[in-house]
Amino acid sequence: MENRARYILVGLFTLAVIAAGFAFTYWLNTAGALQQRSYYRIRYQNSVAGLLVGSAVQFNGVRVGEVTALDLSPDNPKDVVVTVAITPSTPVRADTKAGIAFQGLMGAPAVALAGGSGAPLSSETSSADMPVLVAEPNAGETMTEAALAALHRVDAVVSENAAPLKSTMANLSKFTDALARNSDRVDGILAGIERMTGGASKAQNAAFDLAAARTFPKFEKPAVGLLIVQYPIAAAMLGQDKILIRDAGGLKPFIPEAKWSDMLLEEVQSSFVRSFENAGFLGQVSRPVEGATPDFQLVTDIRNFQILAGTPATADVEFSTKVLNSEGHVAGARLFHANSPLHSEDAVGAASALNAAFGSMLPDLVVWTSTTIGNVASTPH
Structure with a gap:
């Protein structure tokens, strides 16, 4: 009797383990990591600083997947190829715009997908032969980089016009010196103009x-x-x-x-x-x-x-x-x-x-x- 009871317990435990294995496999294929995904490559033409494997992928602000790989382009060292896995129902089009969004002022970067009204872009459920989206040229540009670029452009303009600016400043200095020498006469001229245009306050009649x-x-x-x-x-x-x-x-x-x-x-x-x-x-x-x-x-x-x-x-x-x-x-x-x-x-x-x-x-x-x-x-x- 004792041997039969022991075999029954072992059998029940074995059945429980098998049931748990089936449940875990079902979870992986539905809500877990083995859920069916669509894979895309996104080509960025500049830096993607802060973007990591596992970073979120958003479509119109809604999270639809994550980054699975970051690679440098062998054809162009300036390009970065980002591989993303997203839910198959995401309406990615051939003209969908790709960029990088920051979650808050100091938040972590995320791949941002938006818009698109053209034909659906064919997707692959595996990482082989994936469709490619090309991000906008300044998609990965941070606020600091944009500010530096603007300052560089200002510096270039000033450098190109150094001689005219120097001449203008010299003329302005001469004008202010002449204005200072004739300040008394300027008051009279302004008063005359004010009277001529009718803007002067009328003197109290005697x-x-x-x-x-x-x-x-x-x-x-x-x-x-x-x-x-x-x-x-x-x-x-x-x-x-x-x-x-x-x-x-x-x-x-x-x-x-x-x-x-x-x-x-x-x-x-x-x-x-x-x-x-x-x-x-x-x-x-x-x-x-x-x-x-x-x-x-x-x-x-x-x-x-x-x-x-x-x-x-x-x-x-x-x-x-x-x-x-x-x-x-x-x-x-x-x-x-x-x-x-x-x-x-x-x-x-x-x-x-x-x-x-x-x-x-x-x-x-x-x-x-x-x-x-x-x-x-x-x-x-």
């Missing part, structure tokens, strides 16, 4: 006011009622805010940047009103007011308000005034005219001279207007 009379000769102040100072009339050129000059070329702005603080006619009207108020007619004189019925009106016509070019230049101011009664009839009329020399031929000198000429007539205007109104009031109707 604005001037017409003064009102404050001192008057003694005169009798009549009962005026309401005196309305009408808006003056003048030629269109005089109706702006520019200080004007008349020379051989006609009437034009004296200094474009200089102007009155308001339109000239507004300034004249305001100066008239303030002069009458300063003379004691406060509450009895006004600009036109809607609904107000004036007892008298002061109507003014500006004839001249300008600088006359000459040696010396003078300010010339001339205006006529009319006093109208409540019925609109002319109660009196007078022409006022005055000149004043310019003490300086600039905006301040021009404004001061015009103010002096205009202001010298304001006391006479107030006294004459008051006298005219008094004569009308004393005349029996």
Whole structure:
């Protein structure tokens, strides 16, 4: 009985070993190293540094096999022939591109296959007579090699153009020296160009006011009622805010940047009103007011308000005034005219001279207007 039991155990062990051998053989032919593979040779025309037997083979980024051999080409010492084994279902075409990919910045290199739309490339299941793919010329070039090649090309360009570069640097040195010697003049030239193209910031315009009379000769102040100072009339050129000059070329702005603080006619009207108020007619004189019925009106016509070019230049101011009664009839009329020399031929000198000429007539205007109104009031109707 003991002998039979021993034989049974030996038999069972033998059957188990045979079953395990069959299972191992099946694994090798399906998922293991003896699985059916397709073999290809890839010819690289430069270095394949870092590529080893067992390195991965990828098709469009998917691992499909591994490198089985690395050989130098006997026909061309520059070429390296890499033998790869990949799964038979990999769609390798005659125009499939071969290269080397790096897994990460510092990762191990792998054979990279990509694309292809031509006819399928016949494959072999053994290492004899394998089809050949030719890699792109720079397929095995690393980033370091590419950088060195670029630097070599730059160095070659610089070497070939050494003489022109030297001449250019010498001319640039001369130009910078000349620019340094004329730096003050360059600032002026640039400022002129900026003004010519309209890019310069506009200077702040100087604005001037017409003064009102404050001192008057003694005169009798009549009962005026309401005196309305009408808006003056003048030629269109005089109706702006520019200080004007008349020379051989006609009437034009004296200094474009200089102007009155308001339109000239507004300034004249305001100066008239303030002069009458300063003379004691406060509450009895006004600009036109809607609904107000004036007892008298002061109507003014500006004839001249300008600088006359000459040696010396003078300010010339001339205006006529009319006093109208409540019925609109002319109660009196007078022409006022005055000149004043310019003490300086600039905006301040021009404004001061015009103010002096205009202001010298304001006391006479107030006294004459008051006298005219008094004569009308004393005349029996």
